[in-house]
Amino acid sequence: MNEYMTKKLDSVLPLVQKPARYIGGELNSIIKNADKITSRFAFCFPDVYEVGMSHLGMKILYHQLNRREDTWVERVFTPWDDMEMQMKENNIPLYGLESRDPLKEFDFVGFTLQYELSYSNILNMLKMADIPIYSKDRGENDPLICAGGPCAYNGEPIADFIDFFLLGEGEEIWEEVLDAYALHKKNGGSKKDFLLKIAREIQGIYVPSFYDVSYNNDGTVKEISINTEGVPEKIRKRIIVDMDKVYYPDAFVVPFMDIVHNRVMLEIFRGCIRGCRFCQAGMIYRPVREKSAENLCLAGENLISSTGYEEMSLSSLSTSDYTQFEKLANGLIDMAEKKKVSLSLPSLRIDNMSLDILKKVQTVRKSGLTFAPEAGTQRLRDVLNKGVTQEDILRSANMVFCEGWSNVKLYFMMGLPTETDEDIVGIARTGYSVLDCFKKCDSPKKANRINITVSVSSFVPKPFTPFQWEAQNPMEELVRKQQLLKDTIKTRAITYNYHMSKVSCLEGVFARGDRRLSKVIELACEKGCKFDGWDEFFKYDAWMEAFCEAGLEPEFYSRRKREFSEVLPWDMVDIGVTKAFLQRECEKAYRGETTPNCREKCSGCGAKSFGGGVCYE
Amino acid sequence: MxxxxxxxxxxxxxxxxxxxxxxxxxxxxxxxxxxxxxxxxxxxxxxxxxxxxxxxxxxxxxxxxxxxxxxxxxxxxxxxxxxxxxxxxxxxxxxxxxxEGKNNFARLTSADYKINIEGKFPESDLVKSFNKLKEILIDKKTKSGIKETDIRPFILSFEGNMGVYMARLKTGAENLKPELFVKALEKYIPDFSPEWVQILRVQLNDGEGNSLF
The missing domain is CATH 3.30.70.580 (Pseudouridine synthase I, catalytic domain, N-terminal subdomain)
Structure with missing residues (x-):
């Protein structure tokens, strides 16, 4: 471990909140001899330790890539602002938690892009590491800066800062990049040589500097063109075809302090068969690919043994759609019993089978049950292709009330395409009908009191969804709708929660932004913007000043409805699902027509071209 | 069990x-x-x-x-x-x-700390001048909030030199944290400004000053 840094840290750590965020050394963290390593990789999660350490993707890649003898992956999180201040005052650069070496000494500094509002943290972290933020300003001795994760599918707003993006699932592509890097280091050559090589030879690598973007007079993209020979016109995402053959860690790093998801997590499948038209995850992770229940039970047992965790949970986009759910749940319940750990299940569609399972799982009783109708009327749910009816919700609610549950959470969105005030009032009506259902329930087990939570978030149109062409509601409109709904809910049995609409507007800008926004992020960062996803840090006015100084209007990105013919900033990316399918789905949405899920009938989205998963079941 | x-x-x-x-x-x-x-x-x-x-x-x-x-x-x-x-x-x-039995830690009375300090030291003997003090007033967290308290009775012994010191402080129902003890040194010793402090708890003692276990 870096002795110099350790001594420096000892002088500041007693002065900051939660110093355990910054020490490393947790159980199952991996220490290597840096002298014998070819590729040193700083895996950065641009948020605070508790959030980043809860992320499953990082756990997978950390343990997988550290199996390589030539590679050492270390973890880096954004220091909280008290620590940032101490580091600045004491000239402590941002460091990897394992070695405590400054980021500048690494070969790769990679960021995972889980949400758009972390972009300011990325720049802030590069600054703390004393690495020039713009790719063009970095030299041969600076690390390669790369990024992956869901927001990388449209990474254009940070294109000027990132040397290369990795599109899709990371397990295979990272092995290929590290192999290429080892060869590159042996043979010599410039950073550009390396970027060119991986852009040409590895599917899923997007090097933004090899692509030029031109604009029309109205500010829309005119053309995206290649400026370097041999790089792909369209960059196709990577997926793991066989989920039973892919690596899954047999150990997780176990933090000393409490984190957001502090438990063993089992990933049961990737993708989602549903095709909700607002949902980016439902499109970009296609096709659905499952793991077998046997493998998962085994993985769960191993992870409990290696971590000592007292809790285990499942991870997927829609657990109820797992075809071997009953077998898996019963297997895990038995194992949990034996190992004296608890199993927590995510929200499930309620039927007789799942209810039986839920009854066996004690933790559910405490947290209550969750439904996501997403919209307040059947008409709008059909627009969204959310295959849930009012009857489904009430039937499920009745079943759980009869069993004595008393906490129900309902999730909705507002600001959706074609939405009217009728739909907003419908949200309240849905809440009231669940309340009625509780009142009518005459089971002896029924609880004395009911607590219904209605949570409403603002819809943000995302790239690679059927709604990628839609306009986002103006902020004033969202505020009006929030108030309308608030006025319609008059009972104390229903708690109404909503999100800050200013945050959603900024998220909307970056979700569908282009390269010109890099300047805005740079300016906002200079104005002290950071941790934008945290209410206590979010500086809306500073962001607006940054837009103004960069000569860009946020409304151009968020509030404008696009023509189907418009060139979109992310058109060079191929997620398998075709633009034609997304357009078809958008048109069907306006006609209020639903689309069957992948297991009912194939709708020809294009994901079949990957040659696996649900498309071939 | x-x-x-x-x-x-x-x-x-x-x-x-x-x-x-x-x-x-x-x-x-x-x-x-x-x-x-x-x-x-x-x-x-x-x-x-x-x-x-x-x-x-x-x-x-x-x-x-x-x-x-x-x-x-x-x-x-x-x-x-x-x-x-x-x-x-x-x-x-x-x-x-x-x-066997309950409340096995009830006999805890004091703890020994080894304190390493780097920084600016006075020319006079730090330990000697500190031990001469009759009263040491420091803001201390008590049941009724933060109060200026005389911590002299909590300091059972203090010795050492050249930046390496040993202190026996009351620990348990009556308690003085070593961090606060260092603060008191800083407050009462002129020309002393620690830049780097490392504290090590060496032993927990019973009423006779013997190791608890």
Missing amino acids: SKYILKFEKADSVKYVSHLDLIRVFDRAMRRAQLPMGYSQGFNPHPLMTFAHPLGVGVSSIGELVEITTAEHLQEKEFLNRLQEFMPVGFKLIDIKEI
Whole structure:
């Protein structure tokens, strides 16, 4: 471990909140001899330790890539602002938690892009590491800066800062990049040589500097063109075809302090068969690919043994759609019993089978049950292709009330395409009908009191969804709708929660932004913007000043409805699902027509071209 | 159910692991080691584990004590060795003793600290001038909020020189944190400004000043 840094840290750590965020050394963290390593990789999660350490993707890649003898992956999180201040005052650069070496000494500094509002943290972290933020300003001795994760599918707003993006699932592509890097280091050559090589030879690598973007007079993209020979016109995402053959860690790093998801997590499948038209995850992770229940039970047992965790949970986009759910749940319940750990299940569609399972799982009783109708009327749910009816919700609610549950959470969105005030009032009506259902329930087990939570978030149109062409509601409109709904809910049995609409507007800008926004992020960062996803840090006015100084209007990105013919900033990316399918789905949405899920009938989205998963079941 | 007191070391970076997080560290290590942890009865069972006295975040120790209840009887040495294998780096188990009865830590009266300081020192003898003080007033957290308190009676002994000192401070029901003791030094000794301080808890003592276990 870096002795110099350790001594420096000892002088500041007693002065900051939660110093355990910054020490490393947790159980199952991996220490290597840096002298014998070819590729040193700083895996950065641009948020605070508790959030980043809860992320499953990082756990997978950390343990997988550290199996390589030539590679050492270390973890880096954004220091909280008290620590940032101490580091600045004491000239402590941002460091990897394992070695405590400054980021500048690494070969790769990679960021995972889980949400758009972390972009300011990325720049802030590069600054703390004393690495020039713009790719063009970095030299041969600076690390390669790369990024992956869901927001990388449209990474254009940070294109000027990132040397290369990795599109899709990371397990295979990272092995290929590290192999290429080892060869590159042996043979010599410039950073550009390396970027060119991986852009040409590895599917899923997007090097933004090899692509030029031109604009029309109205500010829309005119053309995206290649400026370097041999790089792909369209960059196709990577997926793991066989989920039973892919690596899954047999150990997780176990933090000393409490984190957001502090438990063993089992990933049961990737993708989602549903095709909700607002949902980016439902499109970009296609096709659905499952793991077998046997493998998962085994993985769960191993992870409990290696971590000592007292809790285990499942991870997927829609657990109820797992075809071997009953077998898996019963297997895990038995194992949990034996190992004296608890199993927590995510929200499930309620039927007789799942209810039986839920009854066996004690933790559910405490947290209550969750439904996501997403919209307040059947008409709008059909627009969204959310295959849930009012009857489904009430039937499920009745079943759980009869069993004595008393906490129900309902999730909705507002600001959706074609939405009217009728739909907003419908949200309240849905809440009231669940309340009625509780009142009518005459089971002896029924609880004395009911607590219904209605949570409403603002819809943000995302790239690679059927709604990628839609306009986002103006902020004033969202505020009006929030108030309308608030006025319609008059009972104390229903708690109404909503999100800050200013945050959603900024998220909307970056979700569908282009390269010109890099300047805005740079300016906002200079104005002290950071941790934008945290209410206590979010500086809306500073962001607006940054837009103004960069000569860009946020409304151009968020509030404008696009023509189907418009060139979109992310058109060079191929997620398998075709633009034609997304357009078809958008048109069907306006006609209020639903689309069957992948297991009912194939709708020809294009994901079949990957040659696996649900498309071939 | 059987009860054991373990003496352990908390060294290097794990000195920043908070007291509350320590319970999880031991509980998880017990589970990894497949040792039969004892749990409380009831709806929310918790591991039966008591620490003699909390250690401030950032203070290391070679004399921490924890009482662990196990569901089955274990051989002392086997228990210690097995658990050690599964503890995170920085936690060293030093000794173990099977015990009986309740409130085994009630006899705790004082603790010995080794304090290493780098920085600017006065020319006069720091220890001598400090020990001469009749009254040492410091803002101290009490049951009724932060109050200026005379901590002189809490300081049982203080010796050393050249930046390496030993202090015996009251610990337990009557308590003085070593961090506060260093603050008092800084306040009362002219021309003294510590830049780098390392505190090590060496031993927990009973009323006679003997090691508690």
